[in-house]
Amino acid sequence: MAKVAPISGFPEWLPEQRLVEERVYEQIRSLYRSFGFVPIETPAVELLSTLVSKGSDDREIYAINRHQAIGEGAEFALHFDLTVPLARYVAQHAHQLSFPFKRYQMQKVWRGERPQRGRYREFYQCDIDIVGREELPLAADGEILAVLDTAFATVNFTPHVVRINHRKLLQGLYRALGLNDERRSAAIRVVDKIRKIGNDGVLRELTSALGVEESVAQRIVALATLEFPVEELRERVMALGLEDELVTTGVAELGQILSLQSEATRKRCVIDMSLARGLEYYTGIIIEVHLPQFPDFGSAGGGGRYENLVGQFSNQKFPGVGGSFGLTRYIGLAFEEGLVPVPKPGVAQVLVTVLAEEGRAHLEAFARELRSAGVATEVFLGTPKLGKQIEYAERRGVRWVVFQSGNGFEVKDLASKTQVPTSAAALIATIGAAS
Amino acid sequence: MAKVAPISGFPEWLPEQRLVEERVYEQIRSLYRSFGFVPIETPAVELLSTLVSKGSDDREIYAINRHQAIGEGAEFALHFDLTVPLARYVAQHAHQLSFPFKRYQMQKVWRGERPQRGRYREFYQCDIDIVGREELPLAADGEILAVLDTAFATVNFTPHVVRINHRKLLQGLYRALGLNDERRSAAIRVVDKIRKIGNDGVLRELTSALGVEESVAQRIVALATLEFPVEELRERVMALGLEDELVTTGVAELGQILSLQSEATRKRCVIDMSLARGLEYYTGIIIEVHLPQFPDFGSAGGGGRYENLVGQFSNQKFPGVGGSFGLTRYIGLAFEEGLVPVPKPGVAQVLVTVLAEEGRAHLEAFARELRSAGVATEVFLGTPKLGKQIEYAERRGVRWVVFQSGNGFEVKDLASKTQVPTSAAALIATIGAAS
Numbered sequence: 001m002a003k004v005a006p007i008s009g010f011p012e013w014l015p016e017q018r019l020v021e022e023r024v025y026e027q028i029r030s031l032y033r034s035f036g037f038v039p040i041e042t043p044a045v046e047l048l049s050t051l052v053s054k055g056s057d058d059r060e061i062y063a064i065n066r067h068q069a070i071g072e073g074a075e076f077a078l079h080f081d082l083t084v085p086l087a088r089y090v091a092q093h094a095h096q097l098s099f100p101f102k103r104y105q106m107q108k109v110w111r112g113e114r115p116q117r118g119r120y121r122e123f124y125q126c127d128i129d130i131v132g133r134e135e136l137p138l139a140a141d142g143e144i145l146a147v148l149d150t151a152f153a154t155v156n157f158t159p160h161v162v163r164i165n166h167r168k169l170l171q172g173l174y175r176a177l178g179l180n181d182e183r184r185s186a187a188i189r190v191v192d193k194i195r196k197i198g199n200d201g202v203l204r205e206l207t208s209a210l211g212v213e214e215s216v217a218q219r220i221v222a223l224a225t226l227e228f229p230v231e232e233l234r235e236r237v238m239a240l241g242l243e244d245e246l247v248t249t250g251v252a253e254l255g256q257i258l259s260l261q262s263e264a265t266r267k268r269c270v271i272d273m274s275l276a277r278g279l280e281y282y283t284g285i286i287i288e289v290h291l292p293q294f295p296d297f298g299s300a301g302g303g304g305r306y307e308n309l310v311g312q313f314s315n316q317k318f319p320g321v322g323g324s325f326g327l328t329r330y331i332g333l334a335f336e337e338g339l340v341p342v343p344k345p346g347v348a349q350v351l352v353t354v355l356a357e358e359g360r361a362h363l364e365a366f367a368r369e370l371r372s373a374g375v376a377t378e379v380f381l382g383t384p385k386l387g388k389q390i391e392y393a394e395r396r397g398v399r400w401v402v403f404q405s406g407n408g409f410e411v412k413d414l415a416s417k418t419q420v421p422t423s424a425a426a427l428i429a430t431i432g433a434a435s
Numbered sequence: 436m437a438k439v440a441p442i443s444g445f446p447e448w449l450p451e452q453r454l455v456e457e458r459v460y461e462q463i464r465s466l467y468r469s470f471g472f473v474p475i476e477t478p479a480v481e482l483l484s485t486l487v488s489k490g491s492d493d494r495e496i497y498a499i500n501r502h503q504a505i506g507e508g509a510e511f512a513l514h515f516d517l518t519v520p521l522a523r524y525v526a527q528h529a530h531q532l533s534f535p536f537k538r539y540q541m542q543k544v545w546r547g548e549r550p551q552r553g554r555y556r557e558f559y560q561c562d563i564d565i566v567g568r569e570e571l572p573l574a575a576d577g578e579i580l581a582v583l584d585t586a587f588a589t590v591n592f593t594p595h596v597v598r599i600n601h602r603k604l605l606q607g608l609y610r611a612l613g614l615n616d617e618r619r620s621a622a623i624r625v626v627d628k629i630r631k632i633g634n635d636g637v638l639r640e641l642t643s644a645l646g647v648e649e650s651v652a653q654r655i656v657a658l659a660t661l662e663f664p665v666e667e668l669r670e671r672v673m674a675l676g677l678e679d680e681l682v683t684t685g686v687a688e689l690g691q692i693l694s695l696q697s698e699a700t701r702k703r704c705v706i707d708m709s710l711a712r713g714l715e716y717y718t719g720i721i722i723e724v725h726l727p728q729f730p731d732f733g734s735a736g737g738g739g740r741y742e743n744l745v746g747q748f749s750n751q752k753f754p755g756v757g758g759s760f761g762l763t764r765y766i767g768l769a770f771e772e773g774l775v776p777v778p779k780p781g782v783a784q785v786l787v788t789v790l791a792e793e794g795r796a797h798l799e800a801f802a803r804e805l806r807s808a809g810v811a812t813e814v815f816l817g818t819p820k821l822g823k824q825i826e827y828a829e830r831r832g833v834r835w836v837v838f839q840s841g842n843g844f845e846v847k848d849l850a851s852k853t854q855v856p857t858s859a860a861a862l863i864a865t866i867g868a869a870s
Contacts, residue, residue: 002747004527007511010478012524015538018474035805036783036813039453041556044479044513044543045444048502050437054823061502065545067483067493067512069603076442077481077502089447092439096449098780098830103450108479112501117868122478130816139795139819146799247719247813260799320591348471358690360574364695371469378471381535381565381789382572383765396471424732 006061009113009121011332017343021331024155025106028126028325030105031151037128040103042085044110048077050088060111078110082127083309083322089228090131091313099133100140117297118297120328126151129308129322136319138253141285141305142260148301148323149265152289157330157339160300162268163288164230165275166254167304169237172246173223177216185219185280186210191224192276199225224274230258233271257285272415287323297333346396347429348378350411353403363404369424375431390414400431442549444556446767451780456559456766457732460541463561463586463760470582471565474540477520483512483521495546513545517746518757525566526748527679533566536577540763555763560657561586564757566744571754573688576720576740577695583736583758584700587724592765592774597700598707598723599665601689602739604672605711608658612651620715621645626659627711632753634660661708661748665693668706675732692720716741736760781831782865783813785846787870788824792801798839804859808867823828825849835866 006012015022029039051061059258079085082105086115089102106126114120128147129142152160167188174184190205197205197223206217228236256316258266277286284305291297303323310318334340350370351361363379370377378398380389386403393401393414400410402422410428412419422430441447448456464474486496490768498509504544516522517540525536548554563582565575565714578827580597587595601625610620625640633639634656641652663671672686693701712721719740738758745753769775785805798814805812813833821838828836828849836847837857846857848866857865 001524002509003482004523004748005482006527007478007480007482012477013475014528015473015475018476021476022474033782034809034811036781036786036811036833038450038780038782039457040450041453041456042446042447043442044545045442045557047438047440047442049837052502058502062499063502064499064513065509067487067496067509074500074502078499088437088439092441098827100566102813110479111604122480129867133815134639139792139814139816142795143816169684259796262803312802313439334858345473346471347473351471354574356572360577360695364577364638365697367553374469376469376471378537379574379578381567381574381578392533398471407460434576 002306009115009119011120011122011328013335014345016342017331017335019343019345019347020334020340021327024331025124025126025327027154028327029104029106030152031154032126032147034130035102035128035147036102037102038149039406040086040089040105041107042079042089042105043081044078044108045076046079046085046088048074051077051080060113062110062112079110080111082107082324083129086127086129086322087310087318088132088313090318091310094133094314094316094318097188099131100136101131102128103131104128108328112238118329120332120335123326123328126325126327127322128324129320131318131320134317138256139260141253141321142257142278144303144321144323145257145269145285145287146261146393148287148289148303148325149261149268152301152327153264153268153331157334158291158293158337160268161270161271161290161292162265163290164254164269164277165272165286166250167283167286168246168253168375169250170273170276172244172248173240173242173248174220175241176244177219179212179216183212183365184208187212187220188276189278191220191274192278194221194274225432226271230254230266230269232273232385233258236271241356252348277302279305280307281309284321285389289325291333294333294337297329299326300330344395344397348376348396348398350377350400350402350427351377351393351396351398352377352379353386353401354380354383355386355404356383363402364401366409366424370428373424376427387397400427402427419431439562444554446557448554448770449780450655451777452766452770454778454782455769455775456762458857459590460559460762461767462589463762464539464541465590465605466586467561467563467582470537470563470578472537475521475524475540477514477517477524478841479513479543480511481520481523481558483509483587486512486515486519495548497545497547506633513861515546516544516558516581517542517759521562521564521566521757522745522753523748525753526745529568529749529751529753534566535564535571536566538566539563541663543763545547553764553768555767557764558761561760561762562757563759564755565597566753566755567754569754572758573691574695576756577692578686579738579756579758580692580704580720580722581696581700583722583724583738583760584696586760587720587736588699588703590765592769593726593728594773596701596725596727597704598710598725599689599693599704600707600710600721601685601782602718602721603681603688605684605708608675608677608681609655610681612654612677613678614647614651615814618647622647622655623711626655626709627713629656629659629709630718659709663706665689665701665704665706668693671706682740688719712737716744718742719756724760726768729768729772732764734761735765735768736845737857779830779832781809781833783833784813784829785810785835786824786831786833787812787814788821788836789815790839791818794839798837801837801844801859805863806852808859808863810863833860835862837862 282304286304289301411422717739721739724736
């Protein structure tokens with residue numbers, strides 16, 4: 001007998017859970033489209049060289065090979081995010097795309113991480129990005145922030161907060177503190193770990209590993225603990241007394257991006273000066289979505305501005321800004337914490353019961369009429385006692401149960417427990433009125 | 436510069452093509468749900484032992500391994516169909532499912548085939564199966580046939596024919612011709628290749644490889660050339676004069692399955708005695724969907740009844756019947772042959788133009804009103820001349836273009852070329868009436 005066991009890190013839902021996942025997927029997709037984003041999908045597979053060259057954690061890449069050629073070294077690998085594939089896609093198809101290119105892409109990605117709570121090796125990411133050719137207005141950053149916040153507000157299994165920072169602001173502040181180019185980038189990577197290693201850890205790494213002066217390191221840590229409402233951005237940054245051209249630019253850009261948001265979005269945003277996001281390619285706004293009721297969960301989504309993502313594939317410059325909704329992790333949390341009611345495992349609205357096989361063809365015709373009016377209808381498979389068939393409907397959350405009665409039909413509404421004569425047309429009308 | 440090249444066998448569409456694919460995917464999904472099927476999704480990855488043990492072509496399996504561990508032998512592999520994962524899923528979750536279990540599953544699968552026209556290494560399959568515990572009524576076979584035919588009739592890029600045969604009928608006829616158990620199964624596999632190797636090829640393999648008598652082999656080939664309308668099933672089989680219990684059962688079962696179909700479906704069905712489908716596990720009806728206008732295309736979908744699919748994973752018996760719509764191949768053909776109009780690469784209904792950044796926040800508020808009423812709306816990113824912004828709308832198929840005009844708004848309908856004053860509410864009403 002072949003082994004049947006869950007594979008750690010590869011989530012698999014029951015049908016009733018998958019119903020929830022499909023619904024949420026569709027909500028997000030529909031929201032992305034409402035802002036005019038168009039879909040792309042890229043193969044699960046990229047050239048291994050495409051993925052490795054992007055300086056990610058190579059250890060997490062799943063290489064693939066034909067089974068019988070295993071051991072020969074792989075040419076292909078599974079994508080670990082949707083950003084590198086987007087960059088490759090834009091470089092490859094640029095002549096067939098029109099810019100700014102606003103795309104959504106909602107696919108599974110794979111990472112060979114050590115599995116742990118809330119971490120998966122296979123999971124859905126729902127990405128939106130806006131990519132310009134040579135230039136991309138700041139309004140695009142505003143749009144990404146609006147879409148990402150609205151996506152979480154739409155699904156809304158638990159409240160969320162959008163943490164925001166700006167790479168130019170960080171760079172400017174660190175420069176005003178006397179850090180040179182190289183040290184600034186290194187410092188950003190260290191500060192990014194503050195939730196993991198704590199203030200002391202950051203302090204230690206800044207001073208010992210990067211050789212930053214103790215007093216400057218202390219100011220950097222103090223900066224990283226700042227968190228304030230978006231309305232206070234200008235005054236709080238001014239109060240630091242750290243003047244630099246990049247500080248001015250960062251504050252101005254953030255101000256403009258925030259001015260484009262709805263009141264509701266602005267209230268969910270907070271400036272978080274500890275937010276650094278380690279990824280090299282961010283150059284402007286950086287965004288992370290957090291769930292206050294689950295502080296240990298980490299980020300449920302995020303994104304930011306990158307000046308030249310496609311650089312590795314093309315000599316042309318393609319600046320972009322994007323965001324990602326971590327669908328599988330968010331849904332996984334919702335199931336685990338009971339944040340979402342899981343429906344019954346059924347989608348039909350009507351069950352047509354069958355008492356004898358001879359009558360089935362007639363009942364099938366009735367069901368076809370309902371389906372062609374958009375009413376999801378099952379015809380019972382088999383002919384057990386009626387009680388069993390009604391039980392089947394109840395277990396699956398089917399509300400209307402149809403019986404043949406003489407030459408006509410009757411329908412029982414399992415919600416109101418009433419039973420009345422009906423016809424296909426009458427039932428279609430009843431269900432239309434009830435929904 | 437990293438290499439940017441298409442990977443042979445891994446299709447990648449432009450956004451306007453992906454719009455078509457998403458629409459068709461949604462049509463199929465919606466149809467499957469209308470019959471009461473519930474969704475599942477399984478990981479892309481199964482244990483390698485799960486996939487290899489199922490006696491498929493091992494050479495086509497893609498094994499995966501973490502990049503840095505490549506060469507160590509793989510534990511996992513990408514699924515090559517959705518049937519083996521279904522079997523594993525049912526065995527694993529049987530205690531949490533209710534039977535008959537009617538599920539749809541629409542995912543990508545991977546096969547390391549040599550790429551050639553119309554063949555892909557990564558492609559979507561859209562599967563439906565009904566799985567019973569211990570038993571499954573014949574009505575389930577009728578339902579699968581109805582769903583699969585209706586799916587093709589719904590998408591309908593080109594006419595289709597549903598070719599039908601029955602394993603019991605084949606077994607019975609071959610037994611009546613004197614073939615023993617083992618030879619019958621071998622003969623079915625040979626006949627399955629008739630479109631590839633021709634009548635002579637089949638004759639040769641039957642006589643030389645299987646040692647079937649020349650005269651019997653000739654009758655088998657003659658049988659395999661029979662093709663007739665479903666109404667003639669009984670009389671045409673009777674006319675063969677080959678009596679066997681399995682012939683009687685096969686004809687009765689096919690008759691019952693066909694009696695449950697709509698007139699439209701029955702007209703698209705044909706009995707094809709050459710149809711054998713090599714897969715070992717089929718035991719009853721076998722189905723293949725063909726596209727008469729593209730005779731070399733092969734099958735666009737197919738399926739059948741299997742008495743004990745889950746056998747490799749469980750001691751319980753789980754009979755099933757299922758079908759599959761080969762979405763990627765079908766779409767690929769449609770693109771290649773121009774069977775479907777490819778839309779413009781846009782999804783927004785409205786473009787709000789922007790002439791100065793100072794006005795953007797106000798225009799964003801207008802756009803939010805439209806979106807919250809379900810109207811997909813873009814706000815132009817940047818502030819070039821109006822002509823450029825209108826061109827943008829035209830290129831993406833956006834019909835309504837909004838301009839700020841004094842304290843109010845005007846809208847231009849690019850279809851009728853008329854321009855009138857408007858408000859968010861008025862525009863929502865106009866668009867609602869136009870669609």
